[in-house]
Amino acid sequence: MLTYLREVPLGHLIRLLSGRKLLRFPEEQDGFSVPDTVRFSRQTTVVSDAHVSPAVLEAATSSPPVTWYSANDPENPKNWSSWKKAAVYIIICFYTATAQASVSIFTPSQMLLPDIFGISTTVSSLGLALFVFGYGSGGLFLSPLSEIPAVGRNPPYVVSTVLFTLFSIGTPFVNTVAGIMILRFLQGLLASPIMNTGGASLADITTTYELPYGMYSWAMFAFVGPAIGPIISGFSVGPEGWRFPLWEILILAVPTLILVVRLLLPETSAPRILYARSRRLRHVTQDPTLLSQYEVEQRGKDEGDRSASALLYSALVMPWKVNALDPSILFTTLYCCLVYSAYYLFFEVFPLVYMDQHGMTVGQMGLIYICVPVGTFLAAIPYFAFIHWKVHAPMRAAHPQQSPLEPEDRLVPALVASVIIPTGLFLFAWTGRTASIHWIVPTIGAMLVSGGNAVIFQSIYVYIALAYPRYAASLFGCNGFAKATVACGAILIANTLYGRLGIAGGTSLIGGLCVLCTVGMFSLYRFGAALRARSRFTAKS
Incomplete structure (x- = not known):
């Protein structure tokens, strides 16, 4: 349990407040020795990450990068325990369903907007259309950030969910059609990371055999979300008024933020985990040539490629x-x-x-x-x-002569x-x-x-x-x-x-x-x- 807590946002906060004395990684514990699988050359001088000499860079890029300590390395997401993987699946699927439900939850309300604000039915449909366009735009511009090992999956999730919750607090108080539509677009934009990269998070922890089943399971929640939106808002919009579905979005967003994304979701990106490991190893061993694959590739490129x-x-x-x-x-x-x-x-x-x-x-x-x-x-x-x-x-048959x-x-x-x-x-x-x-x-x-x-x-x-x-x-x-x-x-x-x-x-x-x-x-x-x-x-x- 302590290992799980160490890898989630709440654990990062505990580590920060304790000066990294609590929830330490193996590299930070007393008596740690670098495994044989990791290249180690003794250096007596600490060289900053930003300024590496050509000789050190050549040594780093010509040697194997920092990798897993063994085939059963517990930090490898593919090797996580079943309960830990199940927790990630539950979190990602719940998060996905919440974001997708927010797409359609407003549709019963938008049928009332023409009479309330004197607008056309086409304008009222913007409440659904702009949310859809928002998460499509976010998928193109924001989601690629999660593929960068220096960023990882979690920061886009956490930042977007915090902002999504804040905008969801303000949306029910807006009294103009333009304001509602702008905030609906922003809600869609901020919901895009989970809608576009949630499957990638599950792929990080799923084996090749299990991946098709895992991806379809995630897709089911992506389809269930828009379907349950009108169900949970259809019976409330009449007695509670057209604004109540906007409050229901906030009701769904708060537990997603506090209990799920902010506290309990571990980082699943293997390149990001190895990137963090290489930084810890360089700090402990004072060897600036211990680089992750991502760092080797970046330093092997010229400035134009980066x-x-x-x-x-x-x-x-x-x-x-x-x-x-x-x-x-x-x-x-x-x-x-x-x-x-x-x-x-x-x-x-x-x-x-x-x-x-x-x-x-x-x-x-x-x-x-x-x-x-x-x-x-x-x-x-x-x-x-x-x-x-x-x-x-x-x-499973593993016939060598059988073509894939x-x-x-x-x-x-x-x-x-x-x-x-x-x-x-x-x-x-x-x-x-x-x-x-x-x-x-x-x-x-x-x-x-x-x-x-x-x-x-x-x-x-x-x-x-x-x-x-x-x-x-x-x-x-x-x-x-x-x-x-x-x-x-x-x-x-x-x-x-x-x-x-x-x-x-x-x-x-x-x-x-x-x-x-x-x-x-x-x-x-x-x-x-x-x-x-x-x-x-x-x-x-």
Whole structure:
């Protein structure tokens, strides 16, 4: 327990107040000796991190960097105990669900804003649209910070959650539409680190075999969050007023800040842990050549490669360049934008179907969103079966002559999901347009769309990570920004879309576009390997 406490923000505070006399790391304890696995050359002079002589730098960069002390090193996140990993999973999933619930929790209130403030329904939809755009923007600009070993995962989590909580305190007191919308955007921006890098935190502690199950489990909470938002606010907005959902966001944010992020979440990034270890070793041994892999790489680069402009180019320009020049990546980006928009359009069309057609109250309509986690859970069964029998079985057999799965092989679940999504959309479209058909039928359609979306995102992200590992992190940020931007626009045009084409026509239009993407998904599965062979951005290039 003391080891766990040493690695969380609360432990860092205790160490700071005690002058590092409490909760000491192994390198700081009496009698510590540097293991044989760590390169150690005796130095009698302390050299600062910022000014290392060329001779020392050459010695550091030509020798192995500081690494784990053994294969069973307890500080390696992959070697953490089961209970410690379970704690991280619970924290990350709860944090994710809280942030995602904040996206849609305001939707029952925004239906009341036109009468209260005299605005159009399109303007009131900005309460949802700007939050979505905010966390997409944050994923592009803020989340890459967590990939820098000098920063790690926790600082972006802690800082963003503190600010998110502070803005959530002020939002219920705002009396202007512009103020509400600005704060909703900022809430989305500050919720972006967990929405975009929560999966990376879980990947840090999860083995290769367990990773697909862990990622899908995290995705389930990401889909459950927006679904439970209208459920917990739908029954309160009537008796408590339109501001109460904004207070509910604060109610969710405070325990996330105090009990979860601020106190109990340990750092999971292995490069960050090794970076901190190398600094402790240099302090204890007075050997300035003990560098982590990150420090070796940074000092091996020239000043131009380490400049802010180079980092911005890698994070902001390169992913768009890959999209522009590689048709396979461009397709995955466009497809994610489409199915993501279809998901958020449900928050605009559900009132038209269940309140206008079936006469439900806001609270009753909120319960319909239970179909989202149900669909996501049911889709997990065949997806996990595919992982177990198709992906992991050859790995367990360990036949040397058996070739590994190609990235396109991981798209097989997406082929099925790409058919299920338009099926669900058409079912929702043509059964939700009239009260003569029971409300459960369009709900089944929405459930199919939700489950298909979860599988599509899992399959596409795995494909990108395997096919384009060098650019995976920046491509994920680009993908998140693109789909959030398109979803924001889709939310804003929803009233015009359904006003002119109706429930059936508007949803069928989205379903027709998804049919075209089904053709594209089968084409990517068939010709993806050839496209990658000609691409300048793959690992082979």
